[in-house]
Amino acid sequence: MQKVNDRVSCCLSRRPNFCRSLASTILERRRTPRLLSFSQVTSRQPPATNMALHTDNFITSKPYTGLQFHSASAPPRLAKLDMPAPTAGTVVVRPLYAIVVQYANQIFANGNPRGYKYPLPFVPGGTCVARVEAVPPDAARLTPGQLVFVEMTVRARDDADTKVLRGFSEGATAGTRRLLAADSPWRNGVWATLATAPLEGVHALDEEVLVSQLGYRIEELGALSQLVVPYGGLADIGVKAGETVLIAPATGTFGSGAVHIAAAMGARVIAMGRNDEALAKLSQISDRVSTVKISGDVEEDTKVLARFGPLDVFFDISPASAKNSSHFQAGIASLRTGGRVSLMGGLRGGVELPYSQITHKGLTIKGTFMNTAQQARDLIKLIERDILKIGSRSGMEARGKYRLEEWEEAFSAAAEKSGPGNAVYFTPNVE
Numbered sequence: 001m002q003k004v005n006d007r008v009s010c011c012l013s014r015r016p017n018f019c020r021s022l023a024s025t026i027l028e029r030r031r032t033p034r035l036l037s038f039s040q041v042t043s044r045q046p047p048a049t050n051m052a053l054h055t056d057n058f059i060t061s062k063p064y065t066g067l068q069f070h071s072a073s074a075p076p077r078l079a080k081l082d083m084p085a086p087t088a089g090t091v092v093v094r095p096l097y098a099i100v101v102q103y104a105n106q107i108f109a110n111g112n113p114r115g116y117k118y119p120l121p122f123v124p125g126g127t128c129v130a131r132v133e134a135v136p137p138d139a140a141r142l143t144p145g146q147l148v149f150v151e152m153t154v155r156a157r158d159d160a161d162t163k164v165l166r167g168f169s170e171g172a173t174a175g176t177r178r179l180l181a182a183d184s185p186w187r188n189g190v191w192a193t194l195a196t197a198p199l200e201g202v203h204a205l206d207e208e209v210l211v212s213q214l215g216y217r218i219e220e221l222g223a224l225s226q227l228v229v230p231y232g233g234l235a236d237i238g239v240k241a242g243e244t245v246l247i248a249p250a251t252g253t254f255g256s257g258a259v260h261i262a263a264a265m266g267a268r269v270i271a272m273g274r275n276d277e278a279l280a281k282l283s284q285i286s287d288r289v290s291t292v293k294i295s296g297d298v299e300e301d302t303k304v305l306a307r308f309g310p311l312d313v314f315f316d317i318s319p320a321s322a323k324n325s326s327h328f329q330a331g332i333a334s335l336r337t338g339g340r341v342s343l344m345g346g347l348r349g350g351v352e353l354p355y356s357q358i359t360h361k362g363l364t365i366k367g368t369f370m371n372t373a374q375q376a377r378d379l380i381k382l383i384e385r386d387i388l389k390i391g392s393r394s395g396m397e398a399r400g401k402y403r404l405e406e407w408e409e410a411f412s413a414a415a416e417k418s419g420p421g422n423a424v425y426f427t428p429n430v431e
């Protein structure tokens with residue numbers, strides 16, 4: 001208090017009115033709860049009429065409902081929680097379509113057989129299509145009411161090595177656990193009527209273009225969740241129009257997304273997998289998509305791939321179970337000199353690499369974890385420009401929409417029906 005008075009008295013002599021007002025603002029801020037947004041304080045408008053900022057209901061906090069788990073062996077509760085007003089760097093969103101991953105019932109129910117580590121109590125949910133509810137004082141473009149895509153990855157702003165898949169896993173280090181700590185804004189996820197999101201992970205969707213002009217239903221934009229991940233890997237290795245890109249395995253959730261994207265980028269795509277039916281479906285995406293069956297034999301796979309000439313890019317998204325699949329060695333062997341490999345899969349432990357081929361051909365191998373914010377924005381542009389078609393017109397369907405209280409049905413539907421192109425959503429807010 002003394003310091004504030006000192007500062008004021010020193011400048012009072014020059015600009016008395018301004019300084020008195022500044023002093024009262026500083027004192028007011030100190031008395032004001034920490035959660036009051038700066039904009040409200042400095043603009044000195046009555047909070048109840050400050051609609052432009054859309055923070056009128058956020059003077060201290062706003063109640064919301066989250067699907068809160070206290071154990072993976074007990075049913076969740078619809079918990080009444082309090083959302084603080086947005087502070088710098090944090091957006092508050094109203095989730096409309098929040099994806100329920102296929103294996104939700106193996107993480108948050110049935111005793112968590114997948115063994116994911118997350119803090120309790122916990123509101124899961126990582127990615128969604130949402131409306132902005134309130135913007136922080138440092139937002140430059142986002143506005144309340146705007147339709148947005150909310151990413152799942154949360155990164156520590158002071159450490160590139162610390163990142164978590166929010167709403168799913170607390171990671172394995174003290175830093176990642178801190179990102180989901182009880183006092184962290186990222187602790188609770190998007191299976192809720194309100195959710196926080198890092199400003200850099202909230203991407204505006206041009207509703208006029210996507211909904212009014214291109215005719216997408218908002219739920220169809222939920223497909224972004226499955227597309228943004230492979231876009232990260234394809235963008236990281238700079239896939240160009242006209243290149244030949246091998247995607248394997250191509251029949252899974254993210255592999256099939258990669259086929260859609262690479263074809264839209266103008267590449268010739270070789271979709272490789274085990275499942276004939278799924279491969280036949282992928283071949284419908286574009287005339288530029290060809291399919292190849294994984295034979296189980298590296299030489300045989302290499303021989304078949306040779307029909308397409310030396311490949312420019314090999315995008316691998318192998319799950320742990322595909323560790324010894326023949327496509328991996330065949331994919332690398334089929335690359336041209338200067339070819340690029342994107343590794344995005346979940347193989348555990350090491351994998352044998354053809355060392356001399358890599359050196360002789362000068363191959364680039366690039367690992368990618370999720371995607372950057374810029375890549376998410378670039379992907380959205382591809383859709384807004386109608387270069388990448390998503391939703392029903394591309395065989396991507398919402399296979400179930402559930403209220404938070406219908407979590408059991410949602411988990412069952414996700415396990416049965418979601419997969420490549422197909423998704424199940426919680427609809428915490430219905431428009």
Ligand SMILES: NC(=O)c1ccc[n+]([C@@H]2O[C@H](COP(=O)([O-])OP(=O)(O)OC[C@H]3O[C@@H](n4cnc5c(N)ncnc54)[C@H](OP(=O)(O)O)[C@@H]3O)[C@@H](O)[C@H]2O)c1
Nearest residue numbers: 249251252253254274275319321322325344345346369370
């Ligand atoms: N880098 C990242 O940021 C990132 C992000 C997300 C996911 N991932 C990882 O990506 C991997 C794929 O995820 P997803 O959700 O797309 O999985 P998914 O939907 O379960 O698809 C798995 C794919 O692998 C194929 N496959 C399974 N076992 C195989 C085997 N033994 N031999 C050959 N192919 C086999 C499946 O083929 P069938 O159709 O024949 O069964 C299917 O195409 C996971 O390991 C995940 O952890 C990485």
